[in-house]
Amino acid sequence: MENRKKFNFKLLIFLSLLLLLISCQSNNVSSNSTVIDIEKFNKKYLGIKTNFTLDGYIEITEDWAITNLVPTFTDSSELDHSFFEGNNKTLVYKNESKGIVVMVGLSPGIEEKFQWKNALYYSPNFYNAINEDSGITKGYSEIYPNTTVGIYNFSGKELNVSIVLIGDNSKVSNKxxxxSEFLPEFIKYIENNI
Incomplete structure (x- = not known):
């Protein structure tokens, strides 16, 4: 009987350790699932840079190494900041016939499914309106640029994407x-090719 109690106690300890190990492994796997694979990201970036084309638009960055500098947050490390700078890629497309400039910012992400993060739209006709029937007149001045800007941020396919559409209202309308066909075509390309 004494041997059986020792055996059961040892078995209980063994099973407890096994469960603890399995628990630690599953926690380790879930925390590692958010680790960014930089080589995979760089392949996706180069694939987009090399293969995404849209009639009327040319990509102008060529071999330029564009670094987007941002201020460090007070609680972030220098390593986190340099990681961000090194993995934040920019592509710029121009449509000369329409006078539209499109900036595309890419960085590594963790979401596979597409999700909108936020969007902004600035129209000088509305936010710097001459009369109240057209929009906001507070702070109106001719000094502000006559530029429409649309900013779209989303994630998916393990990418964070920011797209900025810029156009001069004296040359092209807000609409x-x-x-612009750029945003839906870019999203379709990523969905089908990444």
């Missing part, structure tokens, strides 16, 4: 800038 042509914001309803």
């Amino acid at each position: 042509q800038i914001i309803n």
